[in-house]
Amino acid sequence: MARCEICSKDMFFGRKIQITRSQISRRALHRQRANVKKVHVIVDGVPKSMHVCTRCLRSGLVQRA
Secondary structure: OOOOOOOOOOOEEEEEEEEEOOEEEEEEEEEEOOOEEEEEEEEOOEEEEEEEEHHHHHHOOOOEO
16 A cells, blocks of 8 residues: 655544444444555656655645656
């Protein structure tokens, strides 16, 4: 699993609850992965390939090559 190299965003966990006939039938750990893309960015004037989440791309923390 890739991790964002800018903000270190990784997978996170939560509870997945299914409700059947007004009873909570199952409580399972549900893992969600961050939306991480492998893009070419410019670091110190040199193009480089990095794993960056879409939040960092959208906010302009990196500059695409």
